Amino acid sequence: MLINVKNLVKRYGDLIALDHFNLEVQEGEILGLLGPNGSGKTTAINCILSLLKYDKGTIELYDQPMTPDAYDIKRNIGVVMQNVAIFDELTVYENIDYFCGLYISDKHTRKKLVAEAIAFVGLGDFKKFSPKKLSGGLLRRLNIACGIAHKPKLIILDEPTVAVDPQSRNNILEGIMELNRQGATIIYTTHYMEEVEQICSRIAIMDKGKIIAMGTNEELKQMIKSGEHINLELLNPEHLELSEITALPHIISAELTDHQLVVKSGRGKNTLIAILDYLKGRNITIGKIYSEPPTLNDVFLEITGKALRD
Amino acid sequence: MFLFNYRYRLKCIFKDRQLMFWTFLFPILLATLFNLAFANITSSDNFIKVNVAVVQNEALDQNPAFTQAITGADDLFVVQNTTRAEADALLQDNQIDGIITFDPDLNMVVNQSGLNQTIIRGFLDDYVQSNATIVTVVTENPGSLENGILNGISSRSEYLTAVSASQSAPDPIVNYFYALIAMTCLYGGFLGVKEVVAIQADLSAVGARINLAPTNKLTVFISSMLAATSVQMLELMILLTFISGVLGISFGDQFGYIALTCLLGSLTGVTFGACLAAVIKKGEGIKIGILIASTMTMSFLAGMMSTDIKYLVMTKVPILGYLNPANLITDSFYALYYYNTHTQFFTDILLLCGFTLLFSTITYFVLRRQKYASL
Numbered sequence: 261m262l263i264n265v266k267n268l269v270k271r272y273g274d275l276i277a278l279d280h281f282n283l284e285v286q287e288g289e290i291l292g293l294l295g296p297n298g299s300g301k302t303t304a305i306n307c308i309l310s311l312l313k314y315d316k317g318t319i320e321l322y323d324q325p326m327t328p329d330a331y332d333i334k335r336n337i338g339v340v341m342q343n344v345a346i347f348d349e350l351t352v353y354e355n356i357d358y359f360c361g362l363y364i365s366d367k368h369t370r371k372k373l374v375a376e377a378i379a380f381v382g383l384g385d386f387k388k389f390s391p392k393k394l395s396g397g398l399l400r401r402l403n404i405a406c407g408i409a410h411k412p413k414l415i416i417l418d419e420p421t422v423a424v425d426p427q428s429r430n431n432i433l434e435g436i437m438e439l440n441r442q443g444a445t446i447i448y449t450t451h452y453m454e455e456v457e458q459i460c461s462r463i464a465i466m467d468k469g470k471i472i473a474m475g476t477n478e479e480l481k482q483m484i485k486s487g488e489h490i491n492l493e494l495l496n497p498e499h500l501e502l503s504e505i506t507a508l509p510h511i512i513s514a515e516l517t518d519h520q521l522v523v524k525s526g527r528g529k530n531t532l533i534a535i536l537d538y539l540k541g542r543n544i545t546i547g548k549i550y551s552e553p554p555t556l557n558d559v560f561l562e563i564t565g566k567a568l569r570d
Numbered sequence: 571m572f573l574f575n576y577r578y579r580l581k582c583i584f585k586d587r588q589l590m591f592w593t594f595l596f597p598i599l600l601a602t603l604f605n606l607a608f609a610n611i612t613s614s615d616n617f618i619k620v621n622v623a624v625v626q627n628e629a630l631d632q633n634p635a636f637t638q639a640i641t642g643a644d645d646l647f648v649v650q651n652t653t654r655a656e657a658d659a660l661l662q663d664n665q666i667d668g669i670i671t672f673d674p675d676l677n678m679v680v681n682q683s684g685l686n687q688t689i690i691r692g693f694l695d696d697y698v699q700s701n702a703t704i705v706t707v708v709t710e711n712p713g714s715l716e717n718g719i720l721n722g723i724s725s726r727s728e729y730l731t732a733v734s735a736s737q738s739a740p741d742p743i744v745n746y747f748y749a750l751i752a753m754t755c756l757y758g759g760f761l762g763v764k765e766v767v768a769i770q771a772d773l774s775a776v777g778a779r780i781n782l783a784p785t786n787k788l789t790v791f792i793s794s795m796l797a798a799t800s801v802q803m804l805e806l807m808i809l810l811t812f813i814s815g816v817l818g819i820s821f822g823d824q825f826g827y828i829a830l831t832c833l834l835g836s837l838t839g840v841t842f843g844a845c846l847a848a849v850i851k852k853g854e855g856i857k858i859g860i861l862i863a864s865t866m867t868m869s870f871l872a873g874m875m876s877t878d879i880k881y882l883v884m885t886k887v888p889i890l891g892y893l894n895p896a897n898l899i900t901d902s903f904y905a906l907y908y909y910n911t912h913t914q915f916f917t918d919i920l921l922l923c924g925f926t927l928l929f930s931t932i933t934y935f936v937l938r939r940q941k942y943a944s945l
């Protein structure tokens with residue numbers, strides 16, 4: 261097992277940031293750690309990395325207890341922190357070289373690795389730039405390069421794509437999957453469910469310092485009652501009686517705003533046909549119809565009773 | 571690792587414009603300002619000499635060593651041998667700065683406090699043998715000196731065989747520059763703060779990155795501190811060259827000792843800043859604020875704004891002088907410049923070493939904690 265965390269408890273004064281947090285990470289996977297702001301993702305990562313003291317629990321990496329001077333373990337880890345961690349006084353190139361140099365002392369190897377990291381995040385045109393002159397998104401990319409230049413086997417990324425434009429974000433996500441294909445295990449922390457859905461082989465959903473659900477994207481969605489969201493555009497909704505819709509089998513809720521009817525259905529067959537039959541019987545004309553599969557937000561909503569993003 | 575980090579730290583320090591301004595340009599500007607301000611007060615041939623009257627009596631005749639010493643210091647003192655009555659009259663008229671008389675103990679009579687009186691005291695101080703005492707009599711307003719000068723003298727029992735002033739003539743203006751150099755040494759604290767902030771995970775994001783790396787933090791820290799001290803030394807050497815070469819202020823001819831003082835002063839400054847940064851768990855702004863306030867206070871007490879302050883501290887609360895690194899730095903320059911003996915000098919240097927050790931130890935114990943309660 262690559263990472264094994266058991267019953268981790270971390271308090272900041274009276275606040276319990278991690279409340280018996282358990283996590284197992286297998287080699288080769290991309291694990292998504294998904295949770296709203298303040299759920300304890302960063303705290304968990306910092307404890308695992310032995311940066312933070314914790315009150316209770318055990319943390320093992322590569323089947324060895326993780327400590328601040330477990331250099332053999334640390335050598336294999338690359339971290340992209342939530343806060344941009346670079347020196348303003350150094351150029352883009354120098355920053356990557358410095359942080360890579362903390363792991364790799366051979367000059368030639370380092371030169372090659374730094375060049376690869378620069379290509380990876382697409383900062384080739386900015387090598388000699390001072391970080392002060394980079395935009396927020398470019399800075400984030402530099403932050404990523406500094407964390408992964410030494411080609412670590414385990415890469416931990418804490419919300420690396422905040423403030424990065426969609427185009428570059430996709431490039432970064434693609435890059436992360438490529439690193440994974442090359443053999444790196446990835447822990448990816450975010451509060452964007454789209455990102456974890458896109459790249460993660462396994463997802464852990466966190467809330468209030470605990471992991472409340474864990475599994476593949478499909479497994480998580482299987483766990484909950486709600487199936488799809490059916491959206492119907494009604495041209496003459498005056499004739500509609502909402503209570504009659506919710507009375508249909510497998511319907512969880514129905515909502516009408518203007519001409520838009522949104523029906524949340526449970527897992528059952530022929531739900532859409534039943535709705536269409538009802539609308540036909542009422543002589544309601546239908547414009548567009550589309551249906552969405554359940555999202556991780558639904559999973560979160562159903563377990564915690566609140567939305568992932570407010 | 572050591573050299574790798576050292577080189578990058580040098581780069582980071584040199585590229586930090588604000589830091590370079592305060593630790594490098596600012597002292598040079600201040601030196602230039604001092605020079606402009608003093609240009610009217612003293613011209614180079616108007617070096618102050620200390621006028622003393624030595625009372626001619628039997629006891630003096632029994633101490634030929636003293637006569638030899640004081641006449642040997644002829645570029646420091648203008649000596650007149652007079653009777654006691656004549657001496658009193660001269661002192662009354664402010665023709666002389668003080669009277670030295672054997673009675674049969676060594677007596678120092680002054681009627682005011684100031685730099686020249688300090689010089690006399692310092693001279694006697696160094697002359698005094700372990701069993702001798704100096705009695706100081708203040709003629710006009712005895713309250714102004716109280717017992718400070720007495721305590722200072724009798725508590726120190728330096729045993730010196732040969733006392734003679736160094737080659738250079740004393741110039742009170744030089745004291746301001748000494749204090750300025752002391753301040754510059756202590757401004758090394760800015761560098762110390764910078765280096766500690768850069769490697770502490772709870773003080774900066776880059777610090778967290780360094781803590782994640784498979785490198786010994788102490789190695790990184792020592793290499794960083796060395797980089798800071800190197801920059802500091804370079805800056806001080808340029809400042810010294812500027813003051814002596816461009817402004818024409820002489821520091822005497824003992825360059826090695828002066829460099830040693832600067833080195834120890836820088837180390838004290840850098841470790842002071844590091845200690846401050848490690849201990850005070852507040853923002854970087856507050857750390858810098860405290861650093862500036864304490865450095866300025868120390869420089870002020872060491873006589874950067876007025877030499878009288880230094881004298882006052884020396885006479886009223888001598889212990890404060892020993893606890894003030896800035897004062898130790900000016901004192902060691904002072905010792906080099908005014909006396910040929912190195913007793914006082916090495917006392918100061920040793921005390922500076924002590925401060926460096928103290929600050930480093932405290933910093934080490936804070937840095938040694940490898941995990942943080944909060945980031």
Ligand SMILES: Nc1ncnc2c1ncn2[C@@H]1O[C@H](COP(=O)(O)OP(=O)(O)OP(=O)(O)O)[C@@H](O)[C@H]1O
Nearest residue numbers: 272277296297298299300301302303304451944945
């Ligand atoms: N240094 C600290 N001192 C006190 N409380 C803290 C500290 N750091 C974090 N917390 C608290 O601990 C809880 C977990 O914070 P953490 O940063 O781990 O959340 P997160 O899941 O990473 O959130 P985000 O998505 O905003 O990054 C929060 O309630 C936060 O307010």
Ligand SMILES: [Mg+2]
Nearest residue numbers: 301302303342
């Ligand atoms: Mg976070």
